[in-house]
Amino acid sequence: MVAARRILALPLAFALAALPAAPGADGPARGATPAPPAAEAEPRAAGPELVRLRWAWPAPLEAQVTCRRTRVRTGAPPSVFTARYRQRAALAGAGEPGLAISTRGTTWEGDLPWAPPVARQALHASEQLVQRIGPDGAFAALEGAEALRPALRSLVDGAGVQGAQAERAVARAEAAARGEAEELWNLSVGFWIDADLVLGQEYVMPSETELPLLPGVRGPASVEFAVRRRVPCAAAERAARCVEIVLHATPEPAALARHAAALRARLAEGAEGPVAVPAAHGRDGGELEAEGTLVLVTDPATLVPRRVAWTRAVRLATGDDGAPALEHVDRVEYDYRYPGKAPAAPPAHRRRRVPGTPLEPAPVPAPVPVQLPAA
Secondary structure (H helix, E strand, C coil): CCCHHHHCCCCCHHHHCCCCCCCHHHHHCCCCCCCCCCCCCCCCCCCCEECCCCCCCCCEEEEEEEEEEEEEEEECCCCCEEEEEEEEEEEEECCCHHHHHHEEEEEEEEEECCCCHHHHHHHHHHCCEEEEEECCCCCCEECCCHHHHHHHHHHHHCCCHHHHHHHHHHHHHHHHHHHHHHHHHHCCHHHCCCEEECCCCCCCEEEEEEEECCCCCCCEEEEECCCCECCCCCHHHHCCEEEEEEEEEEECCCHHHHHHHHHHHHHHCCCCCCCCCCCCCCCCCEEEEEEEEEEECCCCCCCCEEEEEEEEEEEEECCCCCCCCEEEEEEEEEECCCCCCCCCCCCCHCCCCCCCCCCCCCCCCCCCCCCCCCC
């Protein structure tokens, strides 16, 4: 499980500049001067294909979005929550460069992370959220998060949390909503801006992540990514205008081992029945594994996303077969449908950068489960 807002905060183009050149990618990636037309006995083989990822959202840009969140954990039945909404990205306005992304027409169904009365409050509050994207495509802010406070306060009061502890719980939940919006933007757009990647080439870079199930606890990680293949942007299209990008992030084993006891305890939380936590083997009590996997389908010419699937998992594997004794998997999928003609980059002479990605009424991208302090 990886906190993408931490790992992917730095645009990929800058991160790659600090890495050694990928084998076989020096020519296209660095714009090497082509060889002069000397006499050759045989034609030269075509070089690797370079995919240039550029941010050029047209504005306004409207999408019908379906967000589905699935959670699977040991000792509890699977949980599935679905949100549908209309998303609109528009120029921020006079004197405010960049984009403003808002949502309308939101509906929620399935296993809501809120009680019904609170869910209604949260849904309406979500449509007051506005994502602000800077002129360079960087996530700038999530405005309107204070609209969530009445719903969050109801949730905290229902849990019996009082006083300063309640205020801290509400503040953390607001921060989580902002963090999730930034995470989604970086995963689907921000991290990839101005990157030139060789099709099929795998890249690796060191990073730092928030550890799974332990908000605020950070550790080193490895991030691997690649533009895997070209694909149609939509099911009805034949031309492969879009690309499929895959990213895999893994916290270092030593970082997991340092917090093994807390992770094992969190893995066992929330089960509806008793969960057998394996006896500790040495310091770890079993082998802890964690990972985050992104699959992104996007238009490289504009970075307008078509599909985002982000899966975070943490497992405690024990026994000779390595089967997980405890497991927690969160998967969130966003599907974007653009009405009418497929979005295209604006003409170069008037191109203005614009980005975004929230949830239907008031952006609480698929209602963020509120982490309450222990009573």
